[in-house]
Amino acid sequence: MTGERTVGERTIGEQVVGEQVAGGGSGTDDFYGRLRAYEGRAAVAGGEGRDAVNEPMIRHWCEAMGDTNPAYPASAPPTMLQVWTMGGLSGHTGGSIRSEAYDELLALLDGAGCTSVVATDCEQEYLRPLRPGDRVTFDAVIESVSPRKTTKLGSGHFVTTRMDIRAGGELVGKHRFRILKYAPARRSSAAKERTTEVKEARRPRPVINRDNAGFWAGVAEHRLLIQRCTDCGTLRFPWLPGCGACGCLEWETVEASGAGTVFSYVVMHHPPFPAFDPPYAVGLIELAEGVRMISNITGVPYDKVRIGMPVELEFLRVDADLELPVFRGAVA
Numbered sequence: 001m002t003g004e005r006t007v008g009e010r011t012i013g014e015q016v017v018g019e020q021v022a023g024g025g026s027g028t029d030d031f032y033g034r035l036r037a038y039e040g041r042a043a044v045a046g047g048e049g050r051d052a053v054n055e056p057m058i059r060h061w062c063e064a065m066g067d068t069n070p071a072y073p074a075s076a077p078p079t080m081l082q083v084w085t086m087g088g089l090s091g092h093t094g095g096s097i098r099s100e101a102y103d104e105l106l107a108l109l110d111g112a113g114c115t116s117v118v119a120t121d122c123e124q125e126y127l128r129p130l131r132p133g134d135r136v137t138f139d140a141v142i143e144s145v146s147p148r149k150t151t152k153l154g155s156g157h158f159v160t161t162r163m164d165i166r167a168g169g170e171l172v173g174k175h176r177f178r179i180l181k182y183a184p185a186r187r188s189s190a191a192k193e194r195t196t197e198v199k200e201a202r203r204p205r206p207v208i209n210r211d212n213a214g215f216w217a218g219v220a221e222h223r224l225l226i227q228r229c230t231d232c233g234t235l236r237f238p239w240l241p242g243c244g245a246c247g248c249l250e251w252e253t254v255e256a257s258g259a260g261t262v263f264s265y266v267v268m269h270h271p272p273f274p275a276f277d278p279p280y281a282v283g284l285i286e287l288a289e290g291v292r293m294i295s296n297i298t299g300v301p302y303d304k305v306r307i308g309m310p311v312e313l314e315f316l317r318v319d320a321d322l323e324l325p326v327f328r329g330a331v332a
């Protein structure tokens with residue numbers, strides 16, 4: 001990775017659905033001018049990594065991520081960049097290292113009604129790998145404050161901070177973090193309608209797309225279809241575009257015999273969901289063909305469901321638009 005610049009990005013929150021630069025009134029422009037005055041000011045100053053870059057933390061990370069790259073733990077995965085700057089649950093020694101300027105900016109936004117906050121995305125640049133023994137220092141700057149924007153969540157300003165992370169004085173990475181400070185949107189009539197619908201207790205609808213349409217077409221004909229890779233023959237369920245074993249995108253279907261056993265189950269007591277009447281059992285059913293699916297278990301009281309219990313496929317007509325494959329248990 002030396003000499004390369006890699007950029008990683010992930011989206012945490014809501015997508016911006018519309019953009020609206022607040023203009024018109026000079027008062028609004030004034031306000032944005034006051035926000036922009038914070039651009040370039042420190043958000044964090046003089047941060048020091050709590051621990052040196054170290055092998056145990058790298059190992060734990062790799063284990064949690066399932067990353068078996070042999071380059072680790074001799075060096076740290078680049079995506080651990082932020083890890084070395086974190087203060088832990090008790091915070092950084094000596095209290096908060098956040099600058100007054102950043103607190104002022106947030107207070108200004110609070111005062112304008114932008115009292116909610118959501119992290120929207122982060123972006124990292126890696127300049128050189130960190131290795132065990134490296135001690136990091138960091139500071140952060142308020143890089144930009146956006147004009148007022150309107151999103152599904154509400155209207156407000158995106159605030160981007162950029163943390164520069166150094167080891168031995170050398171810049172090793174940059175971590176950009178963006179939040180939206182916003183005034184929550186008043187609930188739309190569509191959202192209210194959705195709530196009304198929930199009160200009528202309709203079961204949730206399946207999301208049918210081109211990758212799983214064949215499954216639901218099968219259900220409509222009272223057939224439970226399993227995908228089979230045409231290359232290596234591996235069965236898969238739930239439906240996916242490609243084979244997890246060999247990567248092949250070609251597939252055919254096999255109709256399940258309908259026989260299965262309860263591989264595992266949970267009994268739902270709480271939280272309550274509209275259209276479901278707790279307590280009820282949710283089963284992980286192992287089909288005779290070997291794949292497993294999550295479904296309801298019918299015909300057996302929730303407290304009589306047992307692992308290993310034989311079950312048989314049946315189709316449950318939920319309402320005029322929805323039919324579901326479920327499994328009828330047989331109490332011994």
Ligand SMILES: [Zn+2]
Pocket residue numbers: 229230231232233234243244245246247248
């Ligand atoms: Zn395959």
